[in-house]
Amino acid sequence: MSASPLIARTVPTLRRAVDNLRKRKATIALVPTMGALHDGHVSLVRLAKRRASRVVVSIFVNPTQFAPTEDFGAYPRTWKADIAKLAAEDVDIVWHPGVDAMYPDGFATRIVPEGPAIAGLEDRFRPHFFGGVATVVGKLFTQCRPDFAIFGEKDFQQLRVVSQMTRDLDLGVKVVGSRTVRERDGLAMSSRNVYLSPEERRTAPILYRAMKDSAGRIRAGEAVASAMKRGAATIEAAGFALDYYEARHAETLAPLASRKDGPLRILVAAKLGTTRLIDNIAV
Numbered sequence: 001m002s003a004s005p006l007i008a009r010t011v012p013t014l015r016r017a018v019d020n021l022r023k024r025k026a027t028i029a030l031v032p033t034m035g036a037l038h039d040g041h042v043s044l045v046r047l048a049k050r051r052a053s054r055v056v057v058s059i060f061v062n063p064t065q066f067a068p069t070e071d072f073g074a075y076p077r078t079w080k081a082d083i084a085k086l087a088a089e090d091v092d093i094v095w096h097p098g099v100d101a102m103y104p105d106g107f108a109t110r111i112v113p114e115g116p117a118i119a120g121l122e123d124r125f126r127p128h129f130f131g132g133v134a135t136v137v138g139k140l141f142t143q144c145r146p147d148f149a150i151f152g153e154k155d156f157q158q159l160r161v162v163s164q165m166t167r168d169l170d171l172g173v174k175v176v177g178s179r180t181v182r183e184r185d186g187l188a189m190s191s192r193n194v195y196l197s198p199e200e201r202r203t204a205p206i207l208y209r210a211m212k213d214s215a216g217r218i219r220a221g222e223a224v225a226s227a228m229k230r231g232a233a234t235i236e237a238a239g240f241a242l243d244y245y246e247a248r249h250a251e252t253l254a255p256l257a258s259r260k261d262g263p264l265r266i267l268v269a270a271k272l273g274t275t276r277l278i279d280n281i282a283v
């Protein structure tokens with residue numbers, strides 16, 4: 001029988017719960033989320049359980065990473081179903097602060113990531129995004145003081161930015177990436193997939209198919225630029241409005257002209273109607 005997790009809504013409650021686990025010599029893994037949980041999130045929880053003896057999942061739709069024109073208000077919130085999923089996975093603590101607990105009146109500090117990991121890609125199209133993510137993840141780390149924190153590779157640039165910030169600020173957390181979980185037709189699971197109309201949902205897996213095709217061509221010796229151009233054209237022909245379709249160095253995220261320059265990752269962001277999807281694969 002799985003037990004319901006302890007739900008903490010204020011920093012003192014969370015701290016007491018974490019301190020209690022620590023007194024019992026627990027190791028702790030944190031899984032930061034914005035809720036609307038799907039099997040991708042569940043896979044992060046399962047990896048967390050393999051890394052540590054206790055698991056904390058945070059559910060917080062973080063306003064500071066959304067631009068005023070974006071979907072903060074509409075973002076799916078499915079609290080009851082989320083808690084049922086986390087109870088079934090035997091999660092120990094759910095950290096679910098209100099906006100006032102995370103950003104009390106007078107809050108005036110921000111972590112601003114710099115350097116190659118934030119050059120372009122998401123940062124070009126969501127310039128507010130990584131500042132909001134770094135600030136909230138920095139807070140989540142100091143609030144929960146985990147040994148490990150698990151992030152999905154689906155948000156590949158976010159994983160790199162968070163790893164860099166954690167190193168730079170000596171936060172003492174081991175950041176672990178977890179592979180992307182996909183639907184049967186290849187679409188990366190994402191909380192925002194619920195926005196897709198049935199027709200858009202049928203089109204959406206083209207993103208993954210185009211990346212796989214480009215990766216195959218590059219592996220077979222086609223020039224990176226040519227394979228990427230073809231992939232971008234396929235995506236646009238299917239009706240997506242493309243933000244970017246790029247091959248980058250898999251570790252540094254620096255732009256790469258040739259496969260010989262290092263391990264490659266293809267990253268994409270595109271809008272289908274009003275829904276913005278992102279994905280990436282290794283070459």
Ligand SMILES: Nc1ncnc2c1ncn2[C@@H]1O[C@H](COP(=O)(O)OP(=O)(O)OP(=O)(O)O)[C@@H](O)[C@H]1O
Pocket residue numbers: 032033034035039040041043044150151152153154155178179180181182188189190191192193
């Ligand atoms: N399909 C997936 N496979 C593995 N990890 C995932 C997947 N989708 C999301 N994650 C990871 O789950 C964590 C929480 O992400 P979040 O709650 O924003 O979900 P999301 O599905 O990415 O939502 P959104 O649609 O807002 O991008 C992040 O580390 C993210 O990379």
Ligand SMILES: CC(C)(CO)[C@@H](O)C(=O)[O-]
Pocket residue numbers: 032033034060062065133136137155158
């Ligand atoms: C890491 C995160 C929970 C920070 O709000 C969010 O960006 C997400 O869900 O990927």
Ligand code: BAL
Pocket residue numbers: 065155
């Ligand atoms: N999964 C990334 C969170 C966001 O798009 O705001």
